Amino acid sequence: MPLMDRRALFHRALLAGLGASLPAEALAAGLAAAAQPHWALALGDVEADISPRPLTRLHGRLPADLAGTLYRNGPALFRRGASAVNHWFDGDGLVRAFALRDGQARLAARFVDTPKRRIETAAGRIVQPGFATPARAGAQVASADDANAANTHVIAAGGRLLALWEAGSAFALDPATLATHGPVTLRPDLKAMPFLAHPKVEDSGRIWNIGLSGAAAYVYRLAANGRLEAGQLIRLPRASYCHDFTMTARHLIIVLQPWLHERASLPFASGMVWRPEQGTRVLVIDKDDLTRQRLFELPALFFFHLGDGWEEADGTIHFDGAFDGSPLFATETAPALVEGRYPRTERPLLRLISLHPDGRAQLRDAGITAEFPRHPGGYQGPRPTFHVGGYAPGRPFARSIGRWDWQAGHGTAHDFGAHQIVEEFVPAGRWLIGTSINLAARATELHVLAADHLADGPVASFRADVALPHSFHGSWVAA
Amino acid sequence: MIANRMLAAALLAIAAPALAAGPATLTVTFKVTDAPTGQIMLSLYDNEAAHDGGGKPVAQAAVPVANGQAVATFAGLPPGRYAIKAFHDIDGDGKMGMTPFGMPTEPFAFSNNAPAMAGPAPWSASSFAVDGPAAATAITIR
Numbered sequence: 001m002p003l004m005d006r007r008a009l010f011h012r013a014l015l016a017g018l019g020a021s022l023p024a025e026a027l028a029a030g031l032a033a034a035a036q037p038h039w040a041l042a043l044g045d046v047e048a049d050i051s052p053r054p055l056t057r058l059h060g061r062l063p064a065d066l067a068g069t070l071y072r073n074g075p076a077l078f079r080r081g082a083s084a085v086n087h088w089f090d091g092d093g094l095v096r097a098f099a100l101r102d103g104q105a106r107l108a109a110r111f112v113d114t115p116k117r118r119i120e121t122a123a124g125r126i127v128q129p130g131f132a133t134p135a136r137a138g139a140q141v142a143s144a145d146d147a148n149a150a151n152t153h154v155i156a157a158g159g160r161l162l163a164l165w166e167a168g169s170a171f172a173l174d175p176a177t178l179a180t181h182g183p184v185t186l187r188p189d190l191k192a193m194p195f196l197a198h199p200k201v202e203d204s205g206r207i208w209n210i211g212l213s214g215a216a217a218y219v220y221r222l223a224a225n226g227r228l229e230a231g232q233l234i235r236l237p238r239a240s241y242c243h244d245f246t247m248t249a250r251h252l253i254i255v256l257q258p259w260l261h262e263r264a265s266l267p268f269a270s271g272m273v274w275r276p277e278q279g280t281r282v283l284v285i286d287k288d289d290l291t292r293q294r295l296f297e298l299p300a301l302f303f304f305h306l307g308d309g310w311e312e313a314d315g316t317i318h319f320d321g322a323f324d325g326s327p328l329f330a331t332e333t334a335p336a337l338v339e340g341r342y343p344r345t346e347r348p349l350l351r352l353i354s355l356h357p358d359g360r361a362q363l364r365d366a367g368i369t370a371e372f373p374r375h376p377g378g379y380q381g382p383r384p385t386f387h388v389g390g391y392a393p394g395r396p397f398a399r400s401i402g403r404w405d406w407q408a409g410h411g412t413a414h415d416f417g418a419h420q421i422v423e424e425f426v427p428a429g430r431w432l433i434g435t436s437i438n439l440a441a442r443a444t445e446l447h448v449l450a451a452d453h454l455a456d457g458p459v460a461s462f463r464a465d466v467a468l469p470h471s472f473h474g475s476w477v478a479a
Numbered sequence: 480m481i482a483n484r485m486l487a488a489a490l491l492a493i494a495a496p497a498l499a500a501g502p503a504t505l506t507v508t509f510k511v512t513d514a515p516t517g518q519i520m521l522s523l524y525d526n527e528a529a530h531d532g533g534g535k536p537v538a539q540a541a542v543p544v545a546n547g548q549a550v551a552t553f554a555g556l557p558p559g560r561y562a563i564k565a566f567h568d569i570d571g572d573g574k575m576g577m578t579p580f581g582m583p584t585e586p587f588a589f590s591n592n593a594p595a596m597a598g599p600a601p602w603s604a605s606s607f608a609v610d611g612p613a614a615a616t617a618i619t620i621r
Contacts, residue, residue: 191584213580
């Protein structure tokens with residue numbers, strides 16, 4: 001802990017000792033702040049939209065071929081009055097735009113204007129149910145979109161931004177103003193349907209996604225402009241929780257982990273049961289005929305995120321992901337983070353799954369911790385996996401950005417240091433761009449690295465005059 | 480228990496003799512703000528078991544939407560407590576639209592404007608008294 005913070009804590013403790021002269025609320029606020037760990041900024045509350053503002057350049061120069069906007073999404077309001085959500089995943093989605101132009105970087109951010117946010121703003125309390133937050137008195141849930149936090153990912157399609165959740169609609173936003181247009185209904189009978197936060201985009205721009213309800217999946221095929229081309233209901237062998245799926249050029253791949261939806265109940269996570277003895281199943285579906293399916297078996301795995309897949313000439317399929325041994329993070333760690341606690345440690349590991357034509361499934365370890373895997377696009381062959389990493393016991397979140405090459409069996413990384421929380425980085429041509437929370441400066445930072453020279457560190461870094469909480473996922477949209 | 484009920488009946492007889500008189504007529508007025516087309520389809524229930532347990536309604540109606548409003552009338556109802564489940568059949572196909580996962584796609588509402596909670600509002604929140612020749616209730620569909 002830096003000296004300044006220790007001193008601030010000491011002052012707060014002193015003030016607490018003089019409590020009689022302080023209003024009770026100020027005292028409570030001071031004590032609550034004193035009890036918070038350093039990393040609590042990652043789950044801080046943003047009270048209002050962030051008006052457009054320039055970032056301060058820390059060092060380096062923006063590459064001339066890097067002009068556009070990095071859009072990011074993540075939960076940014078967890079508490080209202082005396083109430084709080086029960087889980088990191090249940091905060092209101094704040095879409096941030098980091099615009100790069102003429103060597104300058106600017107930031108603006110707006111909350112997605114969801115029914116959940118309107119109902120809770122009117123109530124002055126958290127009332128709507130979520131992933132793991134129960135419905136409270138005053139909740140109104142006529143459809144899944146009334147619980148939609150629109151807080152997980154943001155992609156661009158058809159001149160709009162889509163702020164994504166997973167158990168309800170995408171919300172369309174204006175890419176220039178970040179104003180919310182509203183939920184996207186792809187067809188009248190698909191209103192408020194589950195739509196995962198991780199659509200996969202082919203080189204042609206065609207978008208694939210799935211939505212899940214128990215052991216049923218709805219497969220969406222969208223044109224590059226975001227309009228529905230086709231949709232089909234398929235049955236799954238089990239009702240696994242899937243935050244993500246993956247694909248190759250020819251196949252959709254749904255990894256069915258043994259965290260099973262066994263009861264229809266609110267909040268969603270309360271109906272999930274971990275059944276490690278049932279192992280993991282991997283469903284491979286032919287994109288041209290969704291009824292042509294193959295099933296592979298693996299030991300019990302838990303994951304949120306998968307990397308893009310690729311196929312060899314003989315049909316062998318490879319894809320990686322960030323895997324845990326159990327849903328501990330989802331069930332215990334992520335709820336505790338909202339309270340400023342980090343009670344248990346299970347660090348995500350980068351692993352490769354290979355599915356062979358003879359029906360064998362194989363698991364390989366990179367030997368490193370990793371999350372938020374991203375690829376430079378294209379599904380034709382092996383590509384490097386970019387990821388965050390450097391997870392260490394005792395502190396949540398990543399501190400480094402890495403690049404892993406499965407063919408060579410090794411990787412490189414840049415460690416931002418213990419005072420940084422490193423968020424997802426996304427490929428942008430020859431570059432990687434992403435954000436961090438600088439805990440020492442108490443500010444959000446934007447960094448650009450050369451994808452082929454990660455270990456050299458950022459070629460340019462900028463700092464905002466605010467610290468935004470940890471975001472989940474985002475997209476680079478070239479100008 | 481029985482004594483209580485008899486006492487209650489006696490008190491009611493003294494306080495409101497009109498209650499015991501003949502059947503009631505209920506007028507349900509819908510304020511419809513979501514779409515100007517189609518019809519409101521509604522089911523009227525006269526007991527908690529049928530309402531909350533997926534049982535049969537005592538009456539049903541379909542009334543056209545015009546000028547942001549729809550009115551349904553039920554005559555000859557025994558006085559008592561009732562509850563209504565309604566939806567706006569916007570496309571006029573006579574049925575509640577469903578997603579491939581079986582979730583409703585057309586707006587719905589319940590008497591007392593009781594909120595849905597991942598399912599229809601319960602009888603305890605949506606039931607109301609019908610007790611005279613000119614009973615009325617209003618429901619908003621948005």
